[in-house]
Amino acid sequence: MKTFKLGGVHPAANKLSDKAPIEVAAVPAMVAIPMAQNLGAPSKAIVAKGDKVKVGTVIGEPGGFLSSFVHSSVSGTVDKVDLVEDATGKKVPAVFIKVEGDEWEESIDRSKDIVREIKLEKQAIIDRVKACGIVGMGGATFPTQVKLTPPPTAKPECVIINAVECEPYLTSDHSLMLAHAEEICIGVQILEKAMGVSKAYIGIEANKPDAIKLMTETAKNGFPEIEIVPLKLKYPQGGEKQLINAVIGKEVPSGGLPIATGALVQNVGTAFAVYEAVQKNKPLIERIVTVTGKSVKKPSNFLARLGVPVADLIAAAGGVPEDTGKIISGGPMMGKAMPDTNSYMVKGCSGILVMKNEEARRKEASPCIRCAKCVHACPMGLQPNFLSKYSELGMLDEAEAERIYDCIECGSCQFSCPANRPLLDWIRQGKPKVMGILRARAAAAAEAKKAAEAAAAEKK
Amino acid sequence: MLNVSLSPHVHSGNSTQKCMLQVIIALLPALAWSFYQFGTGALIVTLSSVAFCVLFEILITRFLLHTPTTLGDLSAVVTGILLAFNVPSNLPLWIIAIGALVAIGVGKMAFGGLGANIFNPALVGRVFLLIAYPVQMTTWPTQAGYADVETGATPLALLKQYANGADVQLPEVMDCLVGSTGGSLGEVSAIALLLGGVYLLVRKTITWHIPVSVLVSAFVFGWLFFGFNCTVAVEELLCGGMMLGAIYMATDYVSSPMNPRSQLIYGLCIGFLAILIRRFGAYPEGMSFAILIMNAFTPLLNKYVKPQRFGVVKK
Numbered sequence: 213m214k215t216f217k218l219g220g221v222h223p224a225a226n227k228l229s230d231k232a233p234i235e236v237a238a239v240p241a242m243v244a245i246p247m248a249q250n251l252g253a254p255s256k257a258i259v260a261k262g263d264k265v266k267v268g269t270v271i272g273e274p275g276g277f278l279s280s281f282v283h284s285s286v287s288g289t290v291d292k293v294d295l296v297e298d299a300t301g302k303k304v305p306a307v308f309i310k311v312e313g314d315e316w317e318e319s320i321d322r323s324k325d326i327v328r329e330i331k332l333e334k335q336a337i338i339d340r341v342k343a344c345g346i347v348g349m350g351g352a353t354f355p356t357q358v359k360l361t362p363p364p365t366a367k368p369e370c371v372i373i374n375a376v377e378c379e380p381y382l383t384s385d386h387s388l389m390l391a392h393a394e395e396i397c398i399g400v401q402i403l404e405k406a407m408g409v410s411k412a413y414i415g416i417e418a419n420k421p422d423a424i425k426l427m428t429e430t431a432k433n434g435f436p437e438i439e440i441v442p443l444k445l446k447y448p449q450g451g452e453k454q455l456i457n458a459v460i461g462k463e464v465p466s467g468g469l470p471i472a473t474g475a476l477v478q479n480v481g482t483a484f485a486v487y488e489a490v491q492k493n494k495p496l497i498e499r500i501v502t503v504t505g506k507s508v509k510k511p512s513n514f515l516a517r518l519g520v521p522v523a524d525l526i527a528a529a530g531g532v533p534e535d536t537g538k539i540i541s542g543g544p545m546m547g548k549a550m551p552d553t554n555s556y557m558v559k560g561c562s563g564i565l566v567m568k569n570e571e572a573r574r575k576e577a578s579p580c581i582r583c584a585k586c587v588h589a590c591p592m593g594l595q596p597n598f599l600s601k602y603s604e605l606g607m608l609d610e611a612e613a614e615r616i617y618d619c620i621e622c623g624s625c626q627f628s629c630p631a632n633r634p635l636l637d638w639i640r641q642g643k644p645k646v647m648g649i650l651r652a653r654a655a656a657a658a659e660a661k662k663a664a665e666a667a668a669a670e671k672k
Numbered sequence: 673m674l675n676v677s678l679s680p681h682v683h684s685g686n687s688t689q690k691c692m693l694q695v696i697i698a699l700l701p702a703l704a705w706s707f708y709q710f711g712t713g714a715l716i717v718t719l720s721s722v723a724f725c726v727l728f729e730i731l732i733t734r735f736l737l738h739t740p741t742t743l744g745d746l747s748a749v750v751t752g753i754l755l756a757f758n759v760p761s762n763l764p765l766w767i768i769a770i771g772a773l774v775a776i777g778v779g780k781m782a783f784g785g786l787g788a789n790i791f792n793p794a795l796v797g798r799v800f801l802l803i804a805y806p807v808q809m810t811t812w813p814t815q816a817g818y819a820d821v822e823t824g825a826t827p828l829a830l831l832k833q834y835a836n837g838a839d840v841q842l843p844e845v846m847d848c849l850v851g852s853t854g855g856s857l858g859e860v861s862a863i864a865l866l867l868g869g870v871y872l873l874v875r876k877t878i879t880w881h882i883p884v885s886v887l888v889s890a891f892v893f894g895w896l897f898f899g900f901n902c903t904v905a906v907e908e909l910l911c912g913g914m915m916l917g918a919i920y921m922a923t924d925y926v927s928s929p930m931n932p933r934s935q936l937i938y939g940l941c942i943g944f945l946a947i948l949i950r951r952f953g954a955y956p957e958g959m960s961f962a963i964l965i966m967n968a969f970t971p972l973l974n975k976y977v978k979p980q981r982f983g984v985v986k987k
Binding site for chain 2: 217218221223224301380453457463464465466468536537538539540544545546547548549550551552565567571572573574575578579580581582583584585587588590591592593594595597598615618621623624626627628629630631632636637640
């Protein structure tokens with residue numbers, strides 16, 4: 213079985229909700245839809261207090277090139293546009309909507325029929341994806357229309373669908389595949405058409421045999437160019453670079469775009485959202501989210517509307533247990549710890565993980581014994597022990613020479629450190645500083661080149 | 673109040689203590705064989721060496737450094753066992769005490785304790801004893817007992833005489849493998865040491881890079897330097913401190929390099945140096961010196977030998 217070539221770790225899978233079917237989460241009396249749901253510039257709210265909206269009405273416009281549309285996930289009246297906390301506690305603007313009934317925009321096809329025939333052409337698909345506010349659903353929330361428009365020099369060869377779900381606990385992608393295999397395959401074909409390629413792979417880790425079986429059978433019936441690739445269990449296989457390496461054996465060059473390998477990677481949830489957008493004209497207004505944890509009464513997979521309070525979702529899974537020490541948006545390896553449960557459901561939230569007090573505390577760090585477990589664990593071929601130390605001591609030149617900018621922050625080093633050292637904490641401190649130096653250097657070089665050219669032109 | 677520390681939010685559960693405990697477990701088969709081979713002497717020397725190492729670490733942290741005790745990481749116990757494994761099983765207790773003091777005091781704590789030492793502490797102690805008390809350190813018992821036991825030539829001495837052209841009876845490969853030969857306390861049974869090595873590999877306490885490269889290199893150079901004789905080359909691997917060194921001493925976390933490539937270079941050099949000293953040096957055994965010499969090169973290897981990078985194409 214295939215996997216990526218360097219490093220990796222094996223955290224306990226803890227897929228507590230992998231047998232839980234998708235449940236539709238209740239729509240509350242009031243939702244708050246944040247305007248910062250994508251990587252890049254936040255969206256700009258275009259509604260005001262008193263405006264009537266339906267499910268699917270545009271309420272936010274892209275705030276820049278790397279940005280997305282936001283749609284109302286409910287029907288009702290706009291109550292206010294106010295600041296709310298996002299999952300990390302940062303204040304972001306959000307549109308509060310008082311829910312009245314469940315009226316959808318007429319343009320949305322709400323029938324249960326699966327539409328196989330792809331009528332839209334390449335550019336129309338990309339336009340539709342943009343209009344429907346689709347972003348990367350794996351958690352990175354990169355606006356999908358931007359990813360579907362690679363630089364003209366790129367030569368796309370295939371689409372790789374990320375159905376790895378290598379984060380422990382999370383099962384949203386798994387449950388989605390079991391429920392919507394055919395729609396996903398059509399979504400993959402739409403992505404192929406948008407990229408002008410005729411080959412696609414769906415990478416699934418071996419701990420989801422039912423999904424591998426179902427997807428393989430589905431692909432056999434009318435999707436001959438889609439290949440299901442079972443992958444050997446290893447974290448961080450769902451990292452874009454690691455997945456490309458595992459599936460087609462190529463390496464994304466350091467500092468380059470993944471498309472340089474010819475592969476366009478999209479999350480399986482994104483493929484499904486693209487299907488709904490292109491075939492059903494349905495904007496991204498809801499997603500599947502896993503609510504789980506060892507102390508959670510009923511680990512669940514919810515189909516939740518965007519803007520639903522996170523507290524409501526946890527309540528639906530049995531409420532916040534007594535001895536809760538940490539609540540994470542996302543998985544335990546790369547997710548973000550939430551300061552409280554006052555945030556709202558967003559496009560990138562694949563899971564809400566409740567951890568017990570005893571699980572939430574880190575053990576005290578002891579001296580580095582230079583065991584090299586972090587080096588063996590690093591999927592990027594870095595030496596996290598040195599990177600951490602260089603960051604700590606402010607040795608940025610050395611950190612740059614050790615390629616701190618290649619770090620994908622997967623946490624494998626810190627996970628495997630027997631001395632419980634906060635390796636990634638320190639690397640996160642040094643990395644942006646080095647990136648800043650690199651950017652400043654590139655800008656200065658560009659400036660100098662421009663000046664030299666101008667001087668040369670003047671001479672002539 | 674919720675904890676908001678950064679990811680990763682889970683940990684493998686591994687600890688320094690667990691790593692050391694695994695090394696201790698891996699050394700038990702060899703200790704059991706030594707007890708069978710050398711009798712109570714093996715136990716007396718091992719237990720007193722551990723006791724002295726632990727004692728000196730307590731005394732140094734308590735009265736010299738005034739820091740909390742570091743015994744919990746079990747590294748002093750490992751050092752104690754390894755020091756004992758590298759000395760004859762009839763070594764007087766007072767010499768063991770001196771060895772433990774040098775190992776813990778000079779080899780480890782003087783550099784700042786576990787993680788900061790440049791050289792393998794047990795080997796520092798062992799080499800100090802070898803130079804300070806050469807007679808006691810090189811008369812190995814060939815039978816069970818602690819005091820007044822018969823001593824004899826070790827297989828390594830025979831191999832050296834053979835390479836020098838003397839007409840000697842080579843030791844049986846089987847004896848070297850099982851360990852029914854003379855030598856330091858814990859080094860005689862290659863099979864018991866290999867068993868522990870497999871355990872360490874399975875538990876992922878160590879990786880294959882250092883032991884395999886040491887042994888491959890020692891075999892190749894053993895064949896080249898000892899008369900192109902495969903049997904002799906194999907016996908070079910099985911006899912003396914080669915197995916103990918390759919699996920348990922060269923792989924010492926703190927004093928060995930930190931990425932697969934530098935570990936391979938490090939291992940190859942150790943194998944080469946050990947054979948070089950065994951063949952042309954004044955001592956019949958060169959493993960300790962070879963490892964200590966390469967310990968000194970570890971910072972250089974760490975600095976100049978980089979791991980295989982992801983996404984970097986060779987120009």
